[in-house]
Amino acid sequence: MGKLTIKLKICVLLVAILIGVASLCVSIVVVNERNTDRDMFNRTKVLLNNGIYMANGLDFSELDQYTYSVVNLSGKVLYSNDLKSPVGEQMELKMLSGMSKGDIASDDMIYSTPFIRNDVQVGTIYVSVPYSLVSDKHVSVYVIMAFIIIYIISTIFLLIRLMFKDILEPISMIHKVTNSIRDGHFQDRLYYDYDGEIGTLCHDFEGLRSDLEYSTENEKKLKEKEKLLMAYISHDLRTPIATISGYVEGIHNDIVKGDRVHEYTSIILKKIGMLNSLIDDILEHSQAQLHEFEIKKCECYSRKYFDEIMIEAKQDVDKKGLTFSYSQIPDVLINIDEKRIRQVMQNLLGNAMKFTNEGQISVNYKVENDYLLIAVRDTGIGIAAIDIPMVFGEFYRGEKARTLNVQGSGLGLSISKYIVEQHGGRIECDSILDQWTEIQFSISI
Structure with missing residues (x-):
């Protein structure tokens, strides 16, 4: 069976189980038939025991409730209440042999026993007893066997379903998906x-x-x-x-x-x-x-830290001829990589100056829900609504930036996003084309 598939192996196993069950049922039937005949014969013997004893004394009153015949050794009927075998009728001896196990056609059990006179067998007594008097009244073994067969068939059906539905089908699906992969x-x-x-x-x-x-x-x-x-x-x-x-x-x-x-x-x-x-x-x-990307955090106070960045930024913005302003900086303790957050601010302020030819650049600070929020806003060329979801992607450069041939790698905002997220914050962009752009990020406090 080593070269057979699992499906064929299961089928062979089920056939072997069915053959075994069928053989077991046949054996039960044969043994049951033998035991049934022996039990019926014994019950009949017990039932007629007293009547046979009296008949050997020529008192047939006990046997009158059954059909009986007393036949001598030569086949002549000596005593009888059977209309088919009246007294004096000569019966063929071959018809009398082998009848002790019953006549199924007539639904009677024919019991035979020696007829004794003076301690010598002079004939044979035949008594016909209805099967209903000597048959087993309990539940038939065939009924029990039927229930067993139904149980076995149900179990086999569930086994087949288990094999095919819960084993073979998933294996087939895995095989199909594996080939696709x-x-x-x-x-x-x-x-x-x-x-x-x-x-x-x-x-x-x-x-x-x-x-x-x-x-x-x-x-x-x-x-x-x-x-x-x-x-x-x-x-x-x-x-x-x-x-x-x-x-x-x-x-x-x-x-x-x-x-x-x-x-x-x-x-x-x-x-x-x-x-x-x-x-x-x-x-x-x-x-x-x-x-x-190496992030080395240390604790510092936000006002002192961002004041230095704002002073440097104001000088750069003034050189370009733009107006620069920033709100009051909350004085809260923050745990940041000072070099990397400065890099974020320089990226945002650098972009604001790069894309703003006139107007102003402002920075707004506020504390909200255990976060320090910093928003950089400019009055530059703005970003189209369709491009806003992509501004933090690698190498992003808006259509206007390409048209105006603005220098840059397109990596600044992507790097800034990474740095902010490493500090447990978020960075977002909002803009209206040709009007303004605001990028806000948060730092946990």
Whole structure:
């Protein structure tokens, strides 16, 4: 049976069980028939014992309630109340043999016993007793056997259902879904809600399929992001490198002389700063993706910490000719990575200045539900409603930013989101196109 499938093995096992049950039933019937005949004969013997004793004394009054005949050894009827066998009739001896077990056709039990006279058998007494007087009145063994057979058949049916519904069907489903996964299709799900070991196996398999689907989709997205990253790196590095190359070539070939050398080197240093900033963003983004972004928290008071950031920001905003304001900073104890939260503020304020040509930039602070909320608002180009859900995604740059050729890696807000979430907070964006943009984040206190 080693080469048979589970289904065939089950069928062979069930056939073997049925054959065994049938053999058992036949054996019970045969043994029961033998025991029934013997029991009926014994009951008949007990029933007629007194009447036979009296008949051997030629008193047949006890046997008159039955049909009887007394036949001598030559087959002549000596005494009888049977109309079919009157006294004096000669009966054939071959008809008298083998009748002690009964005549089924007449529903009578024919009992035979020697007729004794002077201690010598001179004939045979035949008494016909109705089966109803000597048959067993208890529940027939056939009824019991019928109940047993029904029970066995019901058990086999339930066993078949268990095998096919709760074992073979789930295995078939797992096989189907496995083939789909092997072909790269993860949409086929495994639906099986029964309890027990098979149900647990199916639920675990479905969890494995779901994790594998997520990993595969995540790998695809990661590859797409890698392609996008290379495209952005190529684009954002090409411009400053070309600028640096042009200015260095001009200095090298003595095209630029005198005071203009200082001007050119200043521009070169500025472009190098842009390259360093871009490389830092890419590195930090990679660390965030690999969960290797280092967060070192320490306790500090919010007013002193953010006051320093606001003073620096005001100088930068004033240089661009914009108005800068901020609300009173609550003085609460916060547990933060000072370097990383400063990086978040610089990203938000830098974006606000980058996309605002006129108007103002404001920062609002408030405490709400055990959180310090910081909102940076500008009156710049705004963000289209359709783009707002994507602003914290990697490499996001709105349509207007691309149109205006605004420099940047598109990683600042993604990194900021990661930092804020590592501090147990949330970051959100709200904006109206061509009017204003506000980005708010929270820090637990």
